[in-house]
Amino acid sequence: MINREVDIVVVGYGGAGAVAALEASKRGAKVIVLEKAPKAGGSTSVSTGIMRYPSGIDSAKIRKLAEYIVALGLGSVDGETATVFAEAWAGMASWLVQYGARLISPGSIPSPYSNLPGADSLDMLAVLESREGYPLGCGRDLFAFLSGLVTKQDIEVMLNTPVQKLIQDPITKEIKGVIAESEGQKTRILAKKAVILTCGGFEGNPEMLATYVEEAPIEMSPSGTPYATGDGVQMAIDAGADLWHMNGIEWATQSFKPPELPAAFWLSPKEQSWINVNGYGRRFRNEDESYGHAKKHLEVFNFAHAGIGGEASWPNSPWYMIFDEKTRRAGPIIMTQRMPGSPPFITYNCAQELYTWSPDNGKEIEKGWIKQADTIVELAGKTNVDGAVLQKTVADYNNCCVSRLDQEFGRSARKLIALDTPPYYAAECMVSIINTQGGAKRGPYGQVMNVWGVAIPRLYSGGEFGSIWSFLYPGGCNLSECIVSGIIAGRHAAAQKPRV
Numbered sequence: 333m334i335n336r337e338v339d340i341v342v343v344g345y346g347g348a349g350a351v352a353a354l355e356a357s358k359r360g361a362k363v364i365v366l367e368k369a370p371k372a373g374g375s376t377s378v379s380t381g382i383m384r385y386p387s388g389i390d391s392a393k394i395r396k397l398a399e400y401i402v403a404l405g406l407g408s409v410d411g412e413t414a415t416v417f418a419e420a421w422a423g424m425a426s427w428l429v430q431y432g433a434r435l436i437s438p439g440s441i442p443s444p445y446s447n448l449p450g451a452d453s454l455d456m457l458a459v460l461e462s463r464e465g466y467p468l469g470c471g472r473d474l475f476a477f478l479s480g481l482v483t484k485q486d487i488e489v490m491l492n493t494p495v496q497k498l499i500q501d502p503i504t505k506e507i508k509g510v511i512a513e514s515e516g517q518k519t520r521i522l523a524k525k526a527v528i529l530t531c532g533g534f535e536g537n538p539e540m541l542a543t544y545v546e547e548a549p550i551e552m553s554p555s556g557t558p559y560a561t562g563d564g565v566q567m568a569i570d571a572g573a574d575l576w577h578m579n580g581i582e583w584a585t586q587s588f589k590p591p592e593l594p595a596a597f598w599l600s601p602k603e604q605s606w607i608n609v610n611g612y613g614r615r616f617r618n619e620d621e622s623y624g625h626a627k628k629h630l631e632v633f634n635f636a637h638a639g640i641g642g643e644a645s646w647p648n649s650p651w652y653m654i655f656d657e658k659t660r661r662a663g664p665i666i667m668t669q670r671m672p673g674s675p676p677f678i679t680y681n682c683a684q685e686l687y688t689w690s691p692d693n694g695k696e697i698e699k700g701w702i703k704q705a706d707t708i709v710e711l712a713g714k715t716n717v718d719g720a721v722l723q724k725t726v727a728d729y730n731n732c733c734v735s736r737l738d739q740e741f742g743r744s745a746r747k748l749i750a751l752d753t754p755p756y757y758a759a760e761c762m763v764s765i766i767n768t769q770g771g772a773k774r775g776p777y778g779q780v781m782n783v784w785g786v787a788i789p790r791l792y793s794g795g796e797f798g799s800i801w802s803f804l805y806p807g808g809c810n811l812s813e814c815i816v817s818g819i820i821a822g823r824h825a826a827a828q829k830p831r832v
């Protein structure tokens with residue numbers, strides 16, 4: 333066993349870990365960052381990079397922002413936690429700018445849930461400028477910026493080093509360090525001041541999804557880092573922490589996950605001659621409505637409650653995107669640009685450049701990821717769907733395209749483009765997760781709280797692990813939280829008196 337000692341151990345090197353490490357180090361603490369993956373960045377570095385924040389920093393606005401945070405928490409976030417967060421959030425833009433960041437913002441954009449008290453205080457959206465020559469930046473640019481500051485500060489980072497356990501005093505419950513594994517060797521790293529858990533979500537852990545997420549029987553995949561396996565949840569439970577916001581899940585738009593790759597691509601066909609069908613070959617939803625960040629019940633999660641003696645069945649799973657030659661020719665069926673001007677480095681597969689989707693989808697047809705057939709009936713045979721039913725579904729949809737009216741599902745007229753040009757194609761769809769919000773319950777200064785509402789001594793958290801956000805999530809706030817909660821936890825941890 334190797335033994336080390338520092339002031340602060342940061343577990344996980346995504347956005348929150350980078351900021352917490354930087355803030356603590358700037359205050360004189362000796363910090364080490366331990367990262368499980370072979371590459372730094374986590375989901376932060378594969379994200380779209382949009383950050384939401386309040387403009388202006390007067391005290392009235394901070395009060396309103398705190399009120400809004402409390403309202404979004406639906407009873408789970410107290411006033412003090414919200415106020416400390418709001419104060420740090422009000423300084424987020426200037427924190428970034430002081431280190432040389434350039435924020436590109438379209439200007440004031442209203443926050444969702446505008447009927448909640450204080451909603452108008454959260455009025456700005458921005459991305460960082462691109463470091464790779466695009467008009468806008470993305471998460472890869474944000475993480476490059478943050479990790480650049482960590483490197484400049486000379487903070488030690490160990491990659492390929494999963495933390496497995498917290499070291500805790502059995503009597504005082506004080507956290508004294510961590511046990512990690514590096515190059516096949518157990519390493520004990522003692523922390524004189526604190527351990528900060530910034531180890532992301534649990535979207536890459538099917539067992540935890542099955543436990544905490546009601547919809548999990550439907551196959552799911554992360555669209556961000558597959559290293560988000562909820563290790564923090566296990567370590568925090570072991571240390572006596574309370575949990576919160578475990579039911580806060582941000583769904584991505586309909587997705588496709590090839591068996592060979594660790595994460596899902598987001599589907600975004602460039603032509604509209606496509607429909608979704610379930611395993612019975614029937615349409616089941618208005619394809620106009622994106623699943624991205626949706627807070628409604630998604631039709632793919634429908635469960636056919638059969639009562640005593642009945643079977644467990646999810647009628648809309650599996651589900652497919654069925655399209656014709658027009659859509660195939662229009663470009664990659666996956667999302668290659670999140671918005672005009674943004675780089676293609678979004679989602680784990682794209683940002684890590686694990687695979688380049690072919691411009692005409694030809695490579696993916698050859699691989700068998702996309703099934704191809706000359707007729708709808710033949711296509712049905714290749715996807716295990718009833719041929720006669722699928723043929724009728726396509727015929728009915730094509731009739732909607734003629735009448736410009738989709739009475740059953742309400743797809744908008746301008747998107748009613750007939751599926752009439754062979755060959756025909758099918759890709760099996762997947763629900764993918766942008767991020768989870770759950771983890772250890774966080775106190776006002778980033779402390780991890782125990783089940784009695786008392787902070788576990790010398791244990792902190794930041795970012796998506798135990799996020800302040802729950803069910804109501806105003807988009808762009810997880811990245812802001814990386815910075816805000818990283819600042820709060822890093823500063824408070826650094827101010828601790830060293831253990832003797």
Ligand SMILES: Cc1cc2nc3c(=O)[nH]c(=O)nc-3n(C[C@H](O)[C@H](O)[C@H](O)COP(=O)(O)OP(=O)(O)OC[C@H]3O[C@@H](n4cnc5c(N)ncnc54)[C@H](O)[C@@H]3O)c2cc1C
Binds near residue numbers: 373555563797812
């Ligand atoms: C495709 C996509 C787009 C998104 N777009 C946006 C957006 O535009 N705006 C927004 O606000 N949010 C967005 N999000 C969500 C946001 O990116 C994340 O919530 C946020 O980046 C999480 O940051 P984090 O630092 O908490 O976790 P991460 O960045 O995921 O970092 C956690 C790190 O901890 C490591 N780790 C895990 N377990 C251990 C262990 N046992 N030991 C050591 N290390 C460990 C992981 O490998 C990982 O590197 C997006 C997410 C995705 C996937």
